[in-house]
Amino acid sequence: VLPRLQGIEKSIWKEYGELAEKYKPLNLGLGFPDFSPPKFVTDALKEVLNTEDPLLHQYSRPTGHLHLVKVLANLYTRLLQRDVNAETEILVTLGASEGLLCAVTGLVGEGDEVIIIEPYFDVYVPLIKIAGGVPKFVALKPKSKTDGISSSADWVFDPKELESLFNSKTKAIILNTPNNPLGKVFDLSELTLIADLCKKWNVLCISDEVYEFMVYKPNEHIRIASLPGMWERTVTIGSAGKTFCATGWKVGWVYGSANLLRSLQIVHHYSVYGGSTPMEKAIAIAVEKELSRFGEPDSYFVTLQNELKTKRDYIVKKLSEANMNPVIPDGGFLIIADWSQLESRIDLSSEKGDNKDERFTKWLIKNIGLGGIPPTVFYNEKNKGVVENFVRFCFIKKQENLDKAAELLMKLN
Numbered sequence: 001v002l003p004r005l006q007g008i009e010k011s012i013w014k015e016y017g018e019l020a021e022k023y024k025p026l027n028l029g030l031g032f033p034d035f036s037p038p039k040f041v042t043d044a045l046k047e048v049l050n051t052e053d054p055l056l057h058q059y060s061r062p063t064g065h066l067h068l069v070k071v072l073a074n075l076y077t078r079l080l081q082r083d084v085n086a087e088t089e090i091l092v093t094l095g096a097s098e099g100l101l102c103a104v105t106g107l108v109g110e111g112d113e114v115i116i117i118e119p120y121f122d123v124y125v126p127l128i129k130i131a132g133g134v135p136k137f138v139a140l141k142p143k144s145k146t147d148g149i150s151s152s153a154d155w156v157f158d159p160k161e162l163e164s165l166f167n168s169k170t171k172a173i174i175l176n177t178p179n180n181p182l183g184k185v186f187d188l189s190e191l192t193l194i195a196d197l198c199k200k201w202n203v204l205c206i207s208d209e210v211y212e213f214m215v216y217k218p219n220e221h222i223r224i225a226s227l228p229g230m231w232e233r234t235v236t237i238g239s240a241g242k243t244f245c246a247t248g249w250k251v252g253w254v255y256g257s258a259n260l261l262r263s264l265q266i267v268h269h270y271s272v273y274g275g276s277t278p279m280e281k282a283i284a285i286a287v288e289k290e291l292s293r294f295g296e297p298d299s300y301f302v303t304l305q306n307e308l309k310t311k312r313d314y315i316v317k318k319l320s321e322a323n324m325n326p327v328i329p330d331g332g333f334l335i336i337a338d339w340s341q342l343e344s345r346i347d348l349s350s351e352k353g354d355n356k357d358e359r360f361t362k363w364l365i366k367n368i369g370l371g372g373i374p375p376t377v378f379y380n381e382k383n384k385g386v387v388e389n390f391v392r393f394c395f396i397k398k399q400e401n402l403d404k405a406a407e408l409l410m411k412l413n
């Protein structure tokens with residue numbers, strides 16, 4: 001293994017995927033739905049397959065199927081209230097994952113520092129290392145110790161600490177709102193503070209907004225690219241997989257000024273060349289449909305949020321009945337919960353793992369049959385203690401499986 005890849009060989013998703021294979025728990029670990037995408041989305045793919053056009057099965061336009069970049073440009077022109085150019089300001093990628101890869105390897109050079117806000121989607125650090133950059137961390141921590149149910153909005157960074165990380169070597173900051181795993185939706189004052197520091201230090205912002213259409217009222221998703229002076233220095237990443245409950249379709253995108261996107265397009269061009277034509281065309285049809293009913297009560301984006309909110313409220317209730325203290329997410333479909341109240345009643349000594357939450361999640365899979373993810377993987381070594389007593393669950397699951405999870409949780413009492 002090359003020196004710059006050392007230390008990033010271990011992947012939590014591989015390890016917990018293998019555990020799930022072996023013990024077959026009810027799996028609330030990985031972040032994806034256990035139900036099919038909505039009918040208008042699967043119908044869109046059927047429509048593509050029923051269209052007699054041989055080109056729909058051949059290489060796509062490298063930076064994205066023209067129909068898809070056009071509807072995405074319309075969508076974000078509306079959301080950002082600025083003109084987004086379909087041909088130069090959007091890059092369609094193989095999921096948000098490839099968008100992140102293109103953004104980090106296209107914008108970060110050898111020795112460049114990149115600021116990450118913890119907890120963070122765990123691929124950011126390996127990507128920065130692959131690019132030869134140096135990650136710097138600032139942690140979100142709860143404002144005060146709470147004993148009951150709390151909110152993701154209570155988890156904040158120390159502005160002074162964040163400011164102290166900016167220097168002449170800083171190339172970029174990676175923002176993730178709504179955040180995985182916390183579900184925190186950054187508010188205007190937090191985003192303004194980050195934006196002001198980016199402008200002061202001439203730093204880029206890589207904004208991972210894959211959960212942008214899953215924000216619970218009265219919270220509002222604010223796109224940092226829409227703040228004054230930020231369009232020029234931000235690339236924003238989106239995911240059709242998350243948005244349309246079709247993570248296996250692997251369609252994502254990046255939008256930003258043509259200037260910045262140029263570097264990402266080069267990485268994309270020489271690594272994957274282009275995406276999957278039928279999938280991109282189907283997502284184009286789905287986004288177009290959604291645009292035609294945007295904001296209406298029966299639109300998918302509105303019903304999705306309502307359905308997810310019901311699921312969120314259900315899991316919050318069941319976790320607290322099981323003596324766990326959930327941190328209510330304001331966005332996304334992931335939730336963390338503090339299990340310290342259970343600690344005296346369970347024996348984790350037979351489980352392996354550097355951190356307590358790893359031992360707890362392994363114990364939970366084997367003894368209760370419930371899969372979760374240890375949230376310490378989303379913090380760097382220094383700050384793992386912040387979440388050592390937590391577990392992360394994914395709640396975008398069928399009601400019957402949430403009911404089963406609730407029954408399993410009751411076994412903890």
Ligand code: PMP
Nearest residue numbers: 095096097121180210239241252
């Ligand atoms: N960013 C975040 C914050 C995520 O949680 C995920 C998926 N877990 C991704 C990016 C990757 O998204 P995609 O499936 O579209 O590649």
